[in-house]
Amino acid sequence: MDIQELLCFGVAPGGGNAALVVQRDRSGVEQRQVFAREQNRPACVFVDVVDDGGIVLDYFYPHTRSPLCLHATLAAARVLLSPQRPELVVHTAMRGQPLTLILQDGEVFVQLTRQAAPDVVITPELPGLLLAAPGIQLASPPVIASVGSPKLLLEVANTTILQALTPDLPLINEWSTQHGVSGCYAWSRRDDGALEGRNLNHLDPAAEDGATGVAAGALTVHLQTGITLYQGANVGTPCLLRTERRGESILIGGKTEFA
Structure with missing residues (x-):
């Protein structure tokens, strides 16, 4: 087993959301989950080479296996790509979702496409219940969007409200499990034209994610434009995610460095 730790989406050198990239591992799903829990990093990605030579990425958070984790994918891209293999x-x-890893001008990107999102009825009172903010007035209608891990996107009026949220995490977990959604992503528009967000899908508030690439992708799908997205300052991991549209595809990237 070869293990490398990388930091992804950091605003400053030495910062960002940590991910472990594990190669040449033959353990099963249960053993990988134990490993991820013991390492206690935001994400681990296991790089498997299958019989036809293809590469499969298997994602684990400390508490669960995931269908997709984009900051871990960026970490894997940094390990796997080189000037001799830039794509x-x-x-x-x-x-089995296909992802294209791209090395361009020294930076790594993940190219992917919009995925089907669950068709869920969102009642008027649901956002207030999930955010533990009864009567909250959202800045736009709630929507579920996905690039591989569906998110309930909740736009609040401003970043002050965003950072003051103390959501009902057990209820979010229960609702998400019931409807096949990967938690809530609360977000707001900033005065500088960028966006700011918080990923609300862990039962432990201390485990709130510093950067959520699938949410950046979901927002890009929803807004139909490339975005600049800040996240993680409130948990001590300030991150910056950037996306762009390329035809029907979405590119997601940010700084990635070896820890």
């Missing part, structure tokens, strides 16, 4: 198509382990 590589891989597939995800749980759903």
